[in-house]
Amino acid sequence: MSMCLESSVTGASPHSPDSTGWFEAARFGMFVHFGLYSLAARHEWVRSREAMSQQEYDRYLTRFDPDLFDARQLARTARESGMRYAVLTTKHHDGFCLFDSALTDYTSVRASGRDLVREFVEAMRAEGLRVGLYYSLLDWHHPDFPVDEHHPLRGTGARDEPRDMARYRAYMEGQIRELLTGYGEIDLLFFDFSYPEKGPGEWGAERLMALAKELRPDILVNDRLGIPGDYVTPEQYQPDRPLERGGERVRWEACHTLNGSWGYDRDNHDYKDPALLVRMLVESVACGGNLLLNVGPTGRGALDARARATLGAIGEWTALHGRSVHGAGPSPHRPPANALYTRSGNRLYLHLLAWPLKHLHLPGLAGRVRYAQLLHDGSEIRFQELDGARHEHNNLAPPDQPAGTLTLTLPIARPDVLLPVIELELDGEE
Known part of the structure; x- marks a missing residue:
């Protein structure tokens, strides 16, 4: 195990300490994956994994009713668990938007009459938490997003249909503008994700980054556009040493699930023990990073009993030990074994x-x-x-x-x- 000795963080985009120092001080955040896939209850990639047509997937759209989605309770749970910020999936890979968009009808507002992003943002602010928004670069619903290796229609003739990425880039820019101008101060933007078949050029990464900074100069943007961002995002693995880019240490955040699935997965019982999750939090802080821990609400929008129990146990620990992680970081001293x-x-x-x-x-x-x-x-x-x-x-x-x-x-x-x-x-x- 690396000792993760203290070192200054460099290599990140310049900000005043007052504008972005909250990120390192917070150290612990909540990730929330919720959408149509929550009704399927078998992983957020269910449409791709099962190669569903849009018509098949729309059976969830017509039944989307998040009657138990209580953003205020979710915010209280996050704060009581020791979390200091929260990130919501405004749009996942299926293209379904949890916000009111003038650019598509494929939204929670049209499906249920509720702007869940607004509810989330207002509730988190009321609890004193910083607010982050997740936005998928993939969109399996949009007619101009190309049918590639991840697309549900990859095995059909749709793969050869002409698609216009320029129109899709304009769509993304329009939605980012909606999210960063229609919901007040947003502290963090989590793009997801680049891959070999699609990278910065396809996304118009430089334009998206510039737009975010223009609209919200103090916003932190992650690295998944395929270009350097303000912080890096190791997923489902736990760094055991400070992270570097180009030989310089960088700001980072490890994102993890409770049970291996980001969206609600009813039959997945591979839950991490709360003691392990606390250890992962401390390991992150000891190596100069943050932990973003995910929950996937049920199809009705509530946290299931196992998630509530896990967060409750973590909250009991942070209530007594929070000052060892909040506002803390690496030490120059070498710890003993274990x-x-x-x-x-x-x-x-x-x-x-x-x-x-x-x-x-x-x-x-x-x-x-x-x-x-x-x-x-x-x-x-x-x-x-x-x-x-x-x-x-x-x-x-x-x-x-x-x-x-x-x-x-x-x-x-x-x-x-x-x-x-x-x-x-x-x-x-x-």
């Missing part, structure tokens, strides 16, 4: 992936720690600084422990939290 450090100001946070037997040795921290406590209950952790010459004459450390080691004396019983954290108050460090 542990991760994060740091905020003069506080060093030691996350214990395995619970030691009574004593824990922290090389290099002798003389640097003023006070130590378990973070969940504020109980003091006593420590002793060893000089290296007395190791063989005491029971605290093995004789090969180096000078400059700080030894903590821990309770025998592991705290009953998903991931124990010790807060170390550093002396003379900011």
Whole structure:
């Protein structure tokens, strides 16, 4: 495991600290995938996987009724889980829009009378969360999007039909303009995605990026247009070291699902344990990144019981340990085995992936720690600084422990939290 030692972030687009510093301070966000595919309940790529015609897929359109989609409750759940921003799929690959668009009738407003993007944005702002919008570059509904390897009609004669990408690019630009002018301040724009058959030229990537920056100068835009963005987006894998582009470290965000599917997948029970998700969050922060954790509401728009329980468990942990991730980042200190450090100001946070037997040795921290406590209950952790010459004459450390080691004396019983954290108050460090 990389130690993810502290380093300044470079290589990102220039912004004032006040305008984009929120991203690193937040560290934890909610991704929400919701759309027609939620009614199918078997993955958000269901139309492509099952090669459905538009007529077949429209059986979900005529039944789309998100009567349990409660954006205010979703926002409360995000905040109570320790999340500080949220990103909604305004349009996924099927082309169905959750917002009111003058450019298409294929929207939640026409289907159900509800502008779900507006509800989402207003609810998140009311809870003090930053707002992000996801927009798919693919669109299997639009008549000018070419039938390619991902398109549901790839095995039919439609693959040879003429399509006009210039018209489709104009459509995308028009919708981005609608999203960034019709819903107030938007903090983040998540495009998805480029692939070998289609890249920056097909999307008009430079124009889309310029448009977003023109309309919202402080907006953060990801890297999936196929050109450098403000942050990079590893998907479904967890970096174990800071990420670089061109030899320079960059701002990044790992996006993960609860169970391997972004959209609601009724029969998929491969849920990650809440303790694993907390560890992934801490790993992200320790390596200078964020975690964007996805939920896929049901066809009626509610979170299912397993998702609610998982987020509730994470929320219990962040309620007690949030300051070890919010506003925190990498540390220049090297952690012991089976542990991760994060740091905020003069506080060093030691996350214990395995619970030691009574004593824990922290090389290099002798003389640097003023006070130590378990973070969940504020109980003091006593420590002793060893000089290296007395190791063989005491029971605290093995004789090969180096000078400059700080030894903590821990309770025998592991705290009953998903991931124990010790807060170390550093002396003379900011």
